[in-house]
Amino acid sequence: MLALGKLLELTLAGREPAEKTQLTVEGVRMRWLSEGALEVRPPEARDNGLDLLLSAGIHGNETAPIELLDRLLHDIARGDLKPRARILFLFGNPEAIRKGERFVEQDVNRLFNGRHEQSSGSEALRACELERLAASFFSKPDRQRLHYDLHTAIRGSKIEQFALYPWKEGRQHSRRELARLRAAGMEAVLLQNKPSIVFSSYTYDKLDAEAFTLELGKARPFGDNDGVNVSLLETRLKQIIDGTEPDVAEDGLEGLQLFSVAREIIKHSDAFRLNLPQDIENFSELEVGYVLAEDLANTRWVIEEQGARIIFPNPKVKNGLRAGILIVPTTDENLA
Numbered sequence: 001m002l003a004l005g006k007l008l009e010l011t012l013a014g015r016e017p018a019e020k021t022q023l024t025v026e027g028v029r030m031r032w033l034s035e036g037a038l039e040v041r042p043p044e045a046r047d048n049g050l051d052l053l054l055s056a057g058i059h060g061n062e063t064a065p066i067e068l069l070d071r072l073l074h075d076i077a078r079g080d081l082k083p084r085a086r087i088l089f090l091f092g093n094p095e096a097i098r099k100g101e102r103f104v105e106q107d108v109n110r111l112f113n114g115r116h117e118q119s120s121g122s123e124a125l126r127a128c129e130l131e132r133l134a135a136s137f138f139s140k141p142d143r144q145r146l147h148y149d150l151h152t153a154i155r156g157s158k159i160e161q162f163a164l165y166p167w168k169e170g171r172q173h174s175r176r177e178l179a180r181l182r183a184a185g186m187e188a189v190l191l192q193n194k195p196s197i198v199f200s201s202y203t204y205d206k207l208d209a210e211a212f213t214l215e216l217g218k219a220r221p222f223g224d225n226d227g228v229n230v231s232l233l234e235t236r237l238k239q240i241i242d243g244t245e246p247d248v249a250e251d252g253l254e255g256l257q258l259f260s261v262a263r264e265i266i267k268h269s270d271a272f273r274l275n276l277p278q279d280i281e282n283f284s285e286l287e288v289g290y291v292l293a294e295d296l297a298n299t300r301w302v303i304e305e306q307g308a309r310i311i312f313p314n315p316k317v318k319n320g321l322r323a324g325i326l327i328v329p330t331t332d333e334n335l336a
């Protein structure tokens with residue numbers, strides 16, 4: 001296997017490779033760009049015009065997606081997987097990955113779309129670098145752009161694998177991309193309805209990629225991911241990479257549950273209280289009238305929406321950040 005296939009090992013050791021560019025026997029070029037960043041380019045004659053960004057480890061303790069990208073890279077470096085797409089592999093927060101923690105000082109996934117400029121520290125610098133790497137990768141005209149930012153969640157979930165689809169004014173969510181996600185094993189998609197500061201929102205909004213955050217199960221340490229079944233996604237990614245992906249039927253949304261955001265719960269102060277059991281699962285339903293959260297100055301978050309569910313409840317976030325998302329079921333009528 002080419003040494004650059006060991007991007008994860010290099011990243012965990014905090015080392016630069018001796019050789020920055022290597023070629024497989026079939027002429028696939030692997031190029032190390034910076035810590036945790038590697039570009040793969042097929043020979044020109046085989047290039048099918050897709051630019052695919054695969055990122056994981058934006059949160060350092062979310063290891064199943066990191067292991068998945070590591071397996072794909074090994075297959076490419078051994079010549080077992082022959083790309084027809086250009087690919088950028090990114091391990092988002094190397095320092096946090098080495099520590100096995102979600103983040104070190106601040107959550108990288110709250111620092112995109114310019115937020116890093118208002119901040120400082122190594123994670124702000126990393127978010128800036130990730131934006132730059134993604135922008136440079138997606139700068140070639142007339143190519144398809146696709147980004148999957150792979151995550152696992154802090155808690156268990158009533159719906160194990162789901163995607164979050166960013167929003168941009170005047171742009172419609174794509175039925176074809178949703179069918180592709182369904183084929184990749186996703187059981188639900190949350191259609192966002194406002195701008196956001198996460199990585200996939202940056203590539204969707206500023207770089208015109210089709211972009212998604214994918215949640216694949218519960219976060220566990222390296223080597224402990226048997227419970228996270230990524231086989232459908234892994235098969236689909238291999239097919240996207242080597243250009244053998246079966247056509248997705250645009251009516252192929254069967255079994256895919258769609259949700260939209262009703263409200264984001266923002267923690268404003270240290271007085272914030274979230275009235276949920278610690279072990280509550282994502283997608284748990286909340287009854288109308290339930291007092292979900294309380295904050296300073298008698299602010300109360302009371303459930304008003306029929307069929308409301310909660311995802312990512314987390315009262316420990318820093319003040320000013322999202323402490324949960326209230327979602328409601330929606331339909332496919334506004335898809336392009």
Ligand SMILES: O=C(O)CCC(=O)N[C@@H](CCC(=O)O)C(=O)O
Nearest residue numbers: 109151153154155164198213312
């Ligand atoms: O389990 C949790 O509370 C968080 C899991 C996670 O890291 N989710 C991403 C979602 C990003 C998005 O909104 O697209 C995050 O919170 O950064």
Ligand SMILES: [Zn+2]
Nearest residue numbers: 059062151152
């Ligand atoms: Zn995450």
